[in-house]
Amino acid sequence: MNIIDNINKKLVFDRDEICAGGEKDIEEIIHVSPVTLPKDYIEFLKQVSGEGSYGPEFEVEDKGVSIWIWSAKMALEKLEEFNQPFNQEFISNAWLFGNDLGDLIYFFGTGKDGFGLYRTSAGWLGFENAEKISSTLTGFLVNGVGIDIATSL
Numbered sequence: 001m002n003i004i005d006n007i008n009k010k011l012v013f014d015r016d017e018i019c020a021g022g023e024k025d026i027e028e029i030i031h032v033s034p035v036t037l038p039k040d041y042i043e044f045l046k047q048v049s050g051e052g053s054y055g056p057e058f059e060v061e062d063k064g065v066s067i068w069i070w071s072a073k074m075a076l077e078k079l080e081e082f083n084q085p086f087n088q089e090f091i092s093n094a095w096l097f098g099n100d101l102g103d104l105i106y107f108f109g110t111g112k113d114g115f116g117l118y119r120t121s122a123g124w125l126g127f128e129n130a131e132k133i134s135s136t137l138t139g140f141l142v143n144g145v146g147i148d149i150a151t152s153l
Contacts, residue, residue: 003040003044011058011141013056018047018048018056019053021046021051025049025073026042026049030042034091037095038136045072054068055071055075058141060151070098082125090125090127094107097117106119106133111127111130117132117133117137117140117146119133133150
Protein backbone atom coordinates (compact mmCIF):
# COMPACT_ATOMS: atom_id res chain seq x y z
CA MET A 1 0.00 0.00 0.00
CA ASN A 2 1.22 3.46 -0.86
CA ILE A 3 0.99 5.27 2.48
CA ILE A 4 1.32 8.78 1.02
CA ASP A 5 -1.66 8.23 -1.29
CA ASN A 6 -3.77 6.97 1.61
CA ILE A 7 -2.93 9.39 4.44
CA ASN A 8 -5.62 9.71 7.08
CA LYS A 9 -7.99 12.64 6.54
CA LYS A 10 -6.95 14.09 9.94
CA LEU A 11 -3.42 14.65 8.61
CA VAL A 12 -2.73 17.53 6.23
CA PHE A 13 0.57 17.91 4.36
CA ASP A 14 2.09 19.59 1.33
CA ARG A 15 2.25 16.99 -1.46
CA ASP A 16 4.71 19.23 -3.34
CA GLU A 17 7.32 18.46 -0.68
CA ILE A 18 7.10 14.72 -1.34
CA CYS A 19 9.71 13.19 -3.61
CA ALA A 20 10.79 9.58 -4.01
CA GLY A 21 14.36 8.38 -3.80
CA GLY A 22 17.14 8.16 -1.25
CA GLU A 23 17.94 4.51 -1.87
CA LYS A 24 21.53 4.80 -0.61
CA ASP A 25 20.42 6.41 2.66
CA ILE A 26 17.64 3.84 3.07
CA GLU A 27 20.14 0.99 2.66
CA GLU A 28 22.33 2.60 5.31
CA ILE A 29 19.37 2.85 7.69
CA ILE A 30 18.59 -0.83 7.20
CA HIS A 31 22.23 -1.61 7.95
CA VAL A 32 22.66 0.59 11.06
CA SER A 33 19.25 0.26 12.71
CA PRO A 34 19.48 -1.77 15.92
CA VAL A 35 15.90 -3.03 15.39
CA THR A 36 14.37 -4.77 12.41
CA LEU A 37 12.45 -2.03 10.64
CA PRO A 38 8.91 -2.70 9.40
CA LYS A 39 8.39 -3.05 5.66
CA ASP A 40 5.79 -0.27 5.61
CA TYR A 41 8.35 2.14 7.08
CA ILE A 42 10.95 1.20 4.45
CA GLU A 43 8.36 1.65 1.68
CA PHE A 44 7.36 5.01 3.18
CA LEU A 45 11.00 6.13 3.19
CA LYS A 46 11.25 5.28 -0.51
CA GLN A 47 8.30 7.62 -1.15
CA VAL A 48 9.66 10.60 0.82
CA SER A 49 13.47 10.47 0.80
CA GLY A 50 14.33 12.02 -2.56
CA GLU A 51 17.00 14.64 -3.19
CA GLY A 52 16.78 17.51 -0.73
CA SER A 53 13.80 16.09 1.18
CA TYR A 54 13.70 16.23 4.96
CA GLY A 55 10.46 14.26 5.11
CA PRO A 56 6.83 15.33 5.34
CA GLU A 57 5.39 17.43 8.12
CA PHE A 58 1.84 16.36 8.87
CA GLU A 59 -0.35 18.95 10.50
CA VAL A 60 -3.03 17.34 12.61
CA GLU A 61 -6.29 18.96 11.59
CA ASP A 62 -8.00 20.99 14.35
CA LYS A 63 -5.24 20.19 16.88
CA GLY A 64 -2.62 22.84 16.12
CA VAL A 65 0.21 20.30 16.27
CA SER A 66 2.49 18.77 13.69
CA ILE A 67 4.12 15.40 13.23
CA TRP A 68 7.33 15.33 11.23
CA ILE A 69 8.33 11.92 9.84
CA TRP A 70 11.95 12.26 8.77
CA SER A 71 13.32 11.31 5.38
CA ALA A 72 16.10 8.70 5.36
CA LYS A 73 18.79 11.39 5.20
CA MET A 74 17.27 13.32 8.11
CA ALA A 75 16.87 10.15 10.21
CA LEU A 76 20.58 9.43 9.75
CA GLU A 77 21.45 13.01 10.74
CA LYS A 78 19.25 12.74 13.84
CA LEU A 79 20.94 9.45 14.75
CA GLU A 80 24.26 11.30 14.85
CA GLU A 81 22.73 14.11 16.91
CA PHE A 82 21.22 11.79 19.53
CA ASN A 83 24.03 9.22 19.54
CA GLN A 84 25.61 10.51 22.74
CA PRO A 85 27.19 8.44 25.54
CA PHE A 86 24.27 9.10 27.90
CA ASN A 87 21.78 7.82 25.27
CA GLN A 88 23.59 4.59 24.34
CA GLU A 89 21.27 2.15 26.08
CA PHE A 90 18.26 3.68 24.33
CA ILE A 91 19.90 4.25 20.92
CA SER A 92 21.09 0.64 20.81
CA ASN A 93 17.48 -0.59 21.13
CA ALA A 94 15.41 1.88 19.11
CA TRP A 95 15.22 3.61 15.73
CA LEU A 96 14.29 7.31 15.82
CA PHE A 97 12.09 8.32 12.88
CA GLY A 98 10.36 11.61 13.66
CA ASN A 99 9.28 14.25 16.12
CA ASP A 100 6.44 16.61 16.93
CA LEU A 101 8.45 19.77 16.17
CA GLY A 102 8.68 20.14 19.92
CA ASP A 103 10.16 18.01 22.63
CA LEU A 104 8.77 14.58 21.68
CA ILE A 105 10.62 12.01 19.59
CA TYR A 106 8.98 9.14 17.70
CA PHE A 107 10.76 5.80 17.49
CA PHE A 108 10.40 2.11 16.65
CA GLY A 109 11.25 -0.26 19.44
CA THR A 110 9.99 -2.79 21.92
CA GLY A 111 8.53 -1.05 24.91
CA LYS A 112 6.17 -2.13 27.67
CA ASP A 113 3.40 -2.75 25.10
CA GLY A 114 5.47 -4.76 22.60
CA PHE A 115 7.05 -3.67 19.33
CA GLY A 116 5.71 -0.61 17.57
CA LEU A 117 5.79 3.16 17.25
CA TYR A 118 6.37 5.00 20.49
CA ARG A 119 7.01 8.53 21.62
CA THR A 120 9.20 9.83 24.40
CA SER A 121 10.78 13.07 25.51
CA ALA A 122 13.80 14.19 23.49
CA GLY A 123 15.40 15.30 26.73
CA TRP A 124 14.89 11.94 28.42
CA LEU A 125 15.21 9.21 25.80
CA GLY A 126 14.08 5.97 27.33
CA PHE A 127 11.55 3.17 27.28
CA GLU A 128 10.28 3.61 30.84
CA ASN A 129 8.16 6.70 30.05
CA ALA A 130 7.55 5.99 26.37
CA GLU A 131 3.96 5.79 25.15
CA LYS A 132 2.97 3.41 22.38
CA ILE A 133 1.28 5.21 19.52
CA SER A 134 0.56 2.35 17.12
CA SER A 135 1.77 -1.10 16.15
CA THR A 136 2.48 -0.03 12.55
CA LEU A 137 3.24 3.09 10.54
CA THR A 138 0.32 2.24 8.25
CA GLY A 139 -2.00 1.98 11.24
CA PHE A 140 -0.84 5.40 12.40
CA LEU A 141 -0.68 7.41 9.16
CA VAL A 142 -3.46 5.69 7.20
CA ASN A 143 -5.90 4.30 9.76
CA GLY A 144 -5.35 7.05 12.34
CA VAL A 145 -4.45 4.62 15.14
CA GLY A 146 -2.72 6.61 17.86
CA ILE A 147 -3.19 10.09 16.42
CA ASP A 148 -4.96 11.00 19.66
CA ILE A 149 -1.93 9.79 21.65
CA ALA A 150 0.56 11.55 19.37
CA THR A 151 -1.29 14.85 19.76
CA SER A 152 -1.84 14.73 23.51
CA LEU A 153 0.64 16.42 25.82
